[in-house]
Amino acid sequence: MSVPAADILATAVPVPAASAGEPGARRRGVLRSAEIVIPGTVLLLLLFFCFIWPLFGMVPKPVGGLLQTTDLPLFSSGHIFGTDIVGNDIMSRILYGGRVSFVVAAAVQVIGLTIGGLLGLVAAYAGGWLEAVLMRVLDVFIAFPSLVLVLAIADGLGPSEIHVIWALSAFSIPAFAQVSRAAALSLRDRPFVVAARLSGTRTWRIMFTHLVPNMLPQLLTFSLLGASITIIIEGALDFLGYGIPPPGASWGNMIASGQSYISVYPMLVVVPSLFLLLTTICLNLLGDGLRSRWGVR
Amino acid sequence: MTPKISFRPNTRKSALRLSSVLVATALAVSLAACGKSNSNSNTGASNAPKHGGSLTVLEGQGFAGNWPGLDPATDTDGAANMSYMDSIYGELFELTAGGKTTGDLATGYSFSDGGKTINITLRQGVKFSDGTPFNADAVVFNWKRDLTATCTCKPTFPPVQNTPPVITATGPYSLSIALKFVDAPFINALQGSVFNWIASPTAINKLGEKQFALTPVGAGPYTVVTDTPDSELVLKANPLYWEKAPDGSKLPYLKNLTFKSVAGDNQALTAMESGSAQAYEGISTPQLVPAFKAKFQVTAEPSTSPYNIQLNTKIPPFNNVKARQAIYYATNAALLDSSLFHDTYPVGQSFTAPAGLFYEQNVPGYITYDLNKAKALVQELGGLSFNLGTISVPTAISMNEAIQTEWQQAGMKVTLQSWDLTGLIGAFTGGKWEAMLQTAGAYDPGTGVGVCFRFCSTSPFTGVWDKKLDGMLLGAAGTTDQATRKSLYDQAAAYIAQNAYGPFLFPIAGYDVAAKGVGAPGLTSPLPVTDVNPEILWQYAYNNNNASA
Amino acid sequence: MTTTADAALPEVPLRPSPLLEVSDLRVTFRTRGGQVYAVQGISFTVEPGQTVAIIGESGSGKTVSAQAVVGILPRTAKVSGSIKFKGDEVVGRSEHELRDYRGRCVAMVFQNPERSLNPTMRIGTQIAEAIQVHLPVDKDEAHKRAVELMRMVRLPAPERRFFEYPHQLSGGMRQRVVIAIALACGPSVLIADEATTALDVTTQAQIMDLLMEIQQETGTALLMISHDLGLAASYAEEVMVMYAGKVVERAPTKELFAGVRMPYTQALLDAIPRIEAEPHVLLPVVGGRPPDLSEIPTGCPFAPRCPAVQQDCREQAPPLRQHEPGRWWACWHPYKKEPSSHG
Amino acid sequence: MNTSVSVQPARRPGGARARRLAGSPALRVSGRRLLAAIPVLWGVTLLSFLVLNALPGDAASALLGINATPAELKAFRIKLHLNEPLWTRYGNWLGGVVHGDLGTSIASPQSVASILGQRLPVTLELVIFALVITLVVSIPLAVLCARRPRGIIDRFNMVLSMGSISIAPYVLAFFLVIVFAVDLPVFPAIYSAPTSIISNVYQFALPSIILALPLIGFYTRFLRADLLEQMQSEDYVVTARAKGVSEWRILTRHALRNSFIGLLTIIGLNIATLIGATVIVEQIFSLPGIGQELLQSISNRNVTVVEGIVLVFGVAVVLANLLTDLAYGVLDPRIRHVRSRS
Secondary structure, three states: OOOOOOOHHHHOOOOOOOOOOOOOOOOOOHHHOHHHHHHHHHHHHHHHHHHHHHHHOOOOOOOOOOOOOOOOOOOEOOEOOOEOOOOOEHHHHHHHHHHHHHHHHHHHHHHHHHHHHHHHHHHHHHOHHHHHHHHHHHHHHHHOOHHHHHHHHHHHHOOOHHHHHHHHHHHHHHHHHHHHHHHHHHHHOOHHHHHHHHOOOOHHHHHHHHHHHHHHHHHHHHHHHHHHHHHHHHHHHHHHOOOOOOOOOOHHHHHHHHHHHOOOOOHHHHHHHHHHHHHHHHHHHHHHHHHHHHOOO | OOOOOOOOOOOOOOOHHHHHHHOOOOOOOOOOOOOOOOOOOOOOOOOOOOOOOEEEEEEEOOOOOOOOOOOHHHOOOOOOOHHHHHHHHOOOEEEOOOOOEEEOOEEEEEEEOOOOEEEEEEOOOOEOOOOOEOOHHHHHHHHHHHHHOOOOOOOOOHHHHOOOOEEEEEEOOEEEEEOOOOOOOHHHHHHOOHHHOOEOHHHHHHHHHHHHHHOOOEOOOEEEEEEEOOOEEEEEEOOOOOOEOOOOOEOOOOOEEEEEEEOOHHHHHHHHHOOOOOEEEEEOOHHHHHHHHHHOEEEEOOOOEEEEEEEOOOOOOOOOHHHHHHHHHHOOHHHHHHHHHOOOOOOOOOOOOOOOOOOOOOOOOOOOOOHHHHHHHHHHOOOOEEEEEEEOOHHHHHHHHHHHHHHHHOOOEEEEEEEOHHHHHHHHHHOOOOEEEEEOOOOOOOOOOOHHHHHOOOOOOOOOOOHHHHHHHHHHHHOOOHHHHHHHHHHHHHHHHHOOOOOEEEEEOOEEEEOOOEEOEOOOEOOOEOOOOEOOOHHHOEEOOOOOO | OOOOOOOOOOOOOOOOOOOEEEEEEEEEEEEOOEEEEEEEEEEEEEOOOOEEEEEOOOOOOHHHHHHHHHOOOOOOEEEEEEEEEOOEEOOOOOHHHHHHHEOOOEEEEOOOHHHHOOOOOOHHHHHHHHHHHHOOOOHHHHHHHHHHHHHHOOOOOHHHHOOOOHHHOOHHHHHHHHHHHHOOOOOOEEEEEOOOOOOOHHHHHHHHHHHHHHHHHHOOEEEEEEOOHHHHHHHOOEEEEEEOOEEEEEEEHHHHHHOOOOHHHHHHHHHOOOOOOOOOOOOOOOOOOOOOOOOOOOOOOOHHHOOOOOHHHHHOOOOOEEEEOOEEEOOOOOOOOOOOOOO | OOOOOOOOOOOOOOOHHHHHHHOHHHHHHHHHHHHHHHHHHHHHHHHHHHHHHHOOOOHHHHHHHHHOOHHHHHHHHHHOOOOOOHHHHHHHHHHHHHOOOOOEOOOOOOEHHHHHHHHHHHHHHHHHHHHHHHHHHHHHHHHHHHHOOOOHHHHHHHHHHHHHHHOOHHHHHHHHHHHHHHHOOOOOOOOOOOOOHHHHHHHHHHHHHHHHHHHHHHHHHHHHHHHHHHHHHOHHHHHHHHHOOOHHHHHHHHHHHHHHHHHHHHHHHHHHHHHHHHHHHHHHHOOOOHHHHHHHHHHHOOHHHHHHHHHHHHHHHHHHHHHHHHHHHHHOHHHHHHHHHO
16 A cells, blocks of 8 residues: 555645636547546446446356356356455456445545545645644644554454544545645635625625636546545555455455465456556546646646 | 564564464374374485584574573573574483483483472583583572563573572582472473573673673583674584583584574575575475475474464353354364365364373264254354454464355354454454464473463463363363373363364474485484474584585 | 739849738648638748738738747648748758747747746746857856846836746736847747737737837847737838638738728728617627638638628639739739728 | 745845855744644553543453453552552653653563663664655655656556555555565565665565555656646746757756645645555564554553654654745745745
């Protein structure tokens, strides 16, 4: 898990939106440009296979595999990706595991966006001692080795999906708070905000009608990048023994438990890693595409 | 003996008894009472050991790979660190190939005062590696110090723990220890405990407790060069070592010996394949054994503690004997053995194992697998749903998953849970657990994580509170007469089966690996297991690949 | 200041080739939205020591032409026609050859002093760099020359200023540094691309006077690019008016302001607010918007906005011709009579 | 870090050179930053005390293990002061820290300070190696890409950086070890105490590369974007071109200098996560660093050692922020002078 959560903030350091496109260039439809279409469709496909396909497809259950058919190799009959050491079908574990990984990633980003985003916005807008206090609290979470907190929460509350989500939010809330604070700070002194303040609009209205819409593009691209980081960190948690509890499946815990047999059954690790790699690449590409489209640095 | 494997950053075992709980899978070679030479022994390069080689040995991180300190008085991990302690301090009593406890630094022992007092005679003319003499006073000094250590990390030794014995030197090379009650397996239990290692008193007083733990001085075959706790221990041959090789030449064969902690079996495999290590003590992932076997000598450790499923008879659903019988009927140990471990374990019906004492494979009245009867019982009970727990070790977890599948076929609703060591202790002491996959039994059922540990009402980790069973088990440990111990243990096994207190599966133990041209008793040829891991006599270890002489 | 071929008046023979001769310069940009014809064929010459002003609205192609002359157009630009500097052709030179030409033969001063200097580098170093790029001098020599240049552009206490950073200087002083950089290797032509637009009026006058003094001292030709007709009137010897990538009128300053021929130029003149105009009178403004440079219109580009537009203006674009000695314009229906006297 | 670039009134004679040497603003900045760090460090240690206290099971059950009777556990807890309320325990520990005594480990006779002393250099070396590799690789790579946008190097780098960000480090570690340690025995698969400088480099090569790879991806992407933006839209680049300076020199002397400020923001921000990430790499290579010790101490509920390590993490992050702050002053003159007046 050495992919740094906080430093994606750096690539999202707020710079006033780049000037409009070159004079005379037609504005391309957002969806038509390749940077967004390709990763978008691949992600939709993945989501479809993980969430919808098992409903009507003939995918066996991810647990309770037949003990007689353990450690089948790739492309064996009935099990495209083979079976693991307890006989569960790897294909179904990838699909159900994908569900868990996507749910965790999405939930962590939403929590980070709402709580972290709000904190950052309030800190930037309020300024003064409130900002100092909020930022110090956030510094504590950032200075605190987040892995300790995550391990402790997961270890303390016992591994389960909800606890993992809360544990991983310990990463996302401070990161989002910093991004939103930086973005809000750069917007706060902009003429249109000062004008709104001069015209007597109440602070809350200013925050939500003026600041938030301008910060959203940046926060959304940041959350896409954050989602890919979260999936990787969730995997790291399993790797250290505190992630989603077996026999439940998630890509992270499949990789983690697979590595004990990597020299003998490498596919146990390779297949989920490829899916993980594909998803994170798509998320990053989508993030980049949107970022260049919305002109966010 | 299997370390907690792979990356679970679990804690260091806190006591000898505990480590057998982590026993994962092994290839039990033969059913003979004491291990004969195993099938894939090192037939090839078993040429005579040469002097002067150097050997790097890997230790699994979850178990032996952690050693905060090597001072007998402050090393709670006694059993886990047996290899290091034996190499530095040697042993009073060691377990030889014949399965007999024989004297090493001690020469013999005898019981007196009805078994309550044990008299020990010591080898003469032995010196510590700092030149000071090894005598009865040194042993008494060490034993007293071990008992009165103030460090929070003081080791525990049950026979003497609650009732401090009287230890007196009865001569320059003889001493006696007076217990409050008769403890027949005392010498067997001594073998795996800190009392078996004697440190040089002068060195302790000179260096002080903290420094001594890092640079210990003993009378063993090696002395410490550098020690990075929990990572790397570099040793070199002790010039003053007393023991001679069978051909009269000086021991130890090796010039230097290094122990390195490794995160898991796979790391060990890659490390050995890349040549940065030549031996690995304790593989616990059976699926990797073929990969190791392809390039190295793999020796199965004799297995002494069978897996068993404990049922908590104090709370529902398993306070009802029918529910317990349903579990017996629904558990197909043979299928588990074949699907997960390719039919390599002798399925047994009692807490004893082929490599241990009093082995009894089939127990009269033991309920065997019958799916229909199991389903009928479950219907009769109106359904059965409970939680099955274990230690978070990959192999234990995958066994639980397989068991869950079997029981679900019988209509039971089973949820799985696993903890790290500290969490497991909390679960047991909390008393709310329903079913647990654990291990029971040891080389001598009376010691270590023996049968009483799992079935006597006095133990915090039992699921059974039955006075009659207590009587049998404590009685068996209370006499020194082997025949009566055997009959009492057989009665206990039958009683457990009759009351369906918890089915037994198969005994498991790890493997030891050594590169070709490397060997040591216990590493490449099996030695019986005391409590948890087999003892390796490092003074006889050799590595002919880089031996000079 | 001679004209191109089919001039009404006879060619003046045997003049030495002019310092800078631009003939039929065209620049088009390839962008995602298609081709943009920024400069659609302009021609002019600059003599040594002369001051020529190019006037036009933003988007008229004046800056692009200047950049073409200095050769710092971006890669997406396609340049055709010819730019001759002392007879040597510049268009088509390799990047390497252009590097020797820039700064040594032709230099440029930019509009925004705020951003034209590297904020994290001392101004002395930035000037010395300009010297060392072309002249084989060591650091100390370059240091001395840089201080000398700073004195030439009237920067106070140059020895101390050498070590300061751009943000420590005022806008005017920063523009003086940019001028110092431009004059580092004694270029023959100095292009001032709206050099004073970003400055307040008093500083503007100081900078323009400085440029004039330097022109006297060094004989450097000055090509002034601006949208401010007043500036051109008071400093330039000759004025060129550009519109939609073309030159629409050119004449010596006096004669131009004495009698404007091109309706567009007239509209520009009228748009300048006058002190003497009655108060609360709507400012006359040129209607409509500058043309879209990605389509070449038929007819005169100013036709849609021209008050004196007629049918033939829309059909055919009037060529630029020297209708009177030294006076060029491109209009079918130029103003004949003298407009209201001013300027 | 909003550097408002304002027009300065004429400066009193005193000379930038003198001011630069005095360095007074740097001291004032670090002073303020240190003061702000103290509440953060206090918060960090308090948080870890609360978190560890919330964990089930405690050091007593972890240490005494399986055959401890409840009576013994109670006696042991009293000896460990575990029965005292949380606040007094925290107070005692904090009191100790103020006097520089981090307490002794529960699981061994060693003092926390000596454990840290033995293990901290390993983690620090790992982090420094990783940072050095990252900078040495990503800066030239980014400049090359910025020199030829859409060129071969640029496209290749696009794929490389996208891949290096997206691949999970522990998966990457498995395969790198198999390739570089087993198949072609170049690097050791697991750590052994280095005997010489070269063997030291060999030991740390593979782990630091694995730590560095995702960073390289990030830094290159950021730097390339920053450089390209400057080359395309900054006026001082146009001035430089007008001087006749070559593109390569503009990139390296002008644009890169300004990008370092942005790069510093990233480095400062991800030091904390980088240290956190060493835990995984230390596990894989059995490196005796504080990450490995942290994991063991957490499951042993070895409170004093965990507190010690958490404090070290906190201090490391605070120092990192301090260093980046000072570096801003050096790299960005605008900040240096703005601060000197306030």
